[in-house]
Amino acid sequence: MLREAIYHRIDLDYCYALSKNKFLVKLRTKQDDVEKVNLIYMDKYKFNEVKKRYYKPMKKIARDGMFDYYETIIDVEMLSFFYLFELIDNDEKTYYSNYKFFNEKPDGDNSTFVKPAKAEKDIFIVPEWARKAIVYQIFPERFNNGDKSNDPRNIQDWYSKVDRESMLGGDLEGIINKLDYLQELGINTIYLTPIFQAGSNHKYNTFDYFKVDPQFGTIETLKKLVSKAHEKGIRIILDAVFNHCGVEFYAFKDILKNGERSQYKDWFDIKRFPVEVREDPDYATFGYVGVMPKLMTKNPKVKDYLISIATYWIKEADIDGWRLDVADEIDHSFWREFRNAVKAVKKDALIIGEIWYDSSSWLQGDQFDSVMNYELQKAVSDFIIEDKFSPKEFEYSMGFLRVLYKLPAYNVLWNLIDSHDTPRFINKAKGDKSKFKLAVFMQFTLPGAPMIYYGDEVGMTGGQDPDCRRGMIWDEEKQDNELLQYYKKLIKIRKDNLSLTLGEFYTIYTNENIYGFRRAYEEEILDIYINKGNRAETLSLNVEGEGVLDILSGDKYETVDGKINLIISEKSGIILKNM
DSSP states (O other), X not given: OOGGGOBOOSBTTTEEESSSSEEEEEEXXXXXXXXXXXXXXXXXXXXXXXXXXXXXXXXXXXXXXXEXXXXXXXXXXXXXXXXEEEEEETTEEEEEETTEEESSOOOSGGGSEEEOOOOGGGSOOOOGGGGGOOEEEEOGGGTOOOOGGGOOTTBOOTTSOOOTTOBOOOOHHHHHHTHHHHHHHTOOEEEEOOOEEESSSSOOSEEEEEXXXXXXXXXXXXXXXXXXXXXXXXXXXXXEOOSBOXXXXXXXXXXXXXXXXXXXXXXXXXXXXXXXXXXSOXXXXXXXXXXXXXXXXXXXXXXXXXXXXXXXXXXXXXXOEEEETTGGGSOHHHHHHHHHHHHHHOTTOXXXXXXXXXXXXXXXXXXXXXXXXXXXXXXXXXXXXXXXOOHHHHHHHHHHHHHHSXXXXXXXXXXXXXXXXXXXXXXXXXXXXXXXXXXXXXXXXXXXXXXXXXXXXXXXXXXXXXXXGOOOOOOTTTSOHXXXXXXXXXXXXXXXXXXXXXXXXXXXXXXXXXXXXXXXXXXXXXXXXXXOSSSOEEEEXXXXXXXXXXXXTOOEEEOBTTEEEEEEOTTEEEEEEEO
């Protein structure tokens, strides 16, 4: 076996506590290089008592094209424990411990990894409800107009073409009026893009963080929305824009007025005075956008101000968490204090970061609960639309994602296929509804919490921002009812089968066009197969028992001599459950 490929490290993502007495341990090896791996562990203070040594087989949970990853979860009632790995391949047996290799089982505490006692407050805990979340993202200005009295002056027709300045009149009352629709759809979490006072339709250039934008309503409207949503079992997540603000924000206005004499000059990264708002500004901004000056979160006053916003809205409106805009451009120390403050006010508040790439440094248990799963969005697009991935390469992509994050964060990733920042998936698929439905199928069956972008469920289209932010289709004659029923069915399947929310995940099959994976929780097992090809595929599978049921279509397959033969239609998926 290739020793150079074998890797383990205490803490980080390779050995960490899931609860007071439960630990996850992981090991990496070269792909297809090792037949079996065992974890050997023992009480740190009873090391010399051979009978107290425990062996636990490790399960191969993923591969990424270069490496295999083995994992096990152990229950230990020990203050601290020693451990090492036994690797077996044919007649070769190797022991790996304390970053050294041994041909014989080593003795002595200098030859083992040591996992120190873990303080309970350091354990990575995410809200229990987040694993069963089905998220619905709403861009409030475009969802529904429920209060004509707060409409902006320059309002356009609801279904007109939109540009960056368009106003259609959507508001919080409009969302309240559609809560029955959302409850019937089956979602249980709403994520709202920013609702605080700003001069744009998107509200990402905040003027007043303590005031609901008058075009959307008032604080009382927000309280009403949260209260009525909670009555229906729906949680509300708001968008926190703490990386930057708008030029009408009071602190920045003071700088424009008073220049270097402003008491807020250290709230921003000012290159020179006097300050002017222009395309090439003399101050740090978000994305070089002059009307979005960047806030200096390292300044204690800025930090305290922003954190007070987060706790204020939880206390005042009883919201259920925050989605954090441009989260990767704010320092880690800020987010650590943010988490502590938010969790102190509402223990089960959810914290989701907007990061489009490897987010592991934010997901160690001291900052975010999880992130928007843009890594999955790209992988699904590359697999289904771009045809960049074979099923095996898609498996590698999912394997990489599986081992990238600690399990608590991985289990509650927000699985999106599009958002207010991307073209609609149906547009990227050039209108191919079968490809779109297959992406939705994957969104609901792979690990993580599915996030539906408003209108996807009724067939809304839209290109790059701002075209992806059109007015929600409420005219039933314009809605795709077949697609809406498909969403409702997948949502019900997800709710009815705990393996899709609490279960393990691993690949079980690949060929030229088919990717198969298993979701398993306790006695419930679902085998899921995806055919990305342009033709139907026939599969012959070994099955125990009388047969299996495709819980999506309702088709039954009875076993003959321990096998079933089934046909998977082109660009579709099946969910098999033992009868």
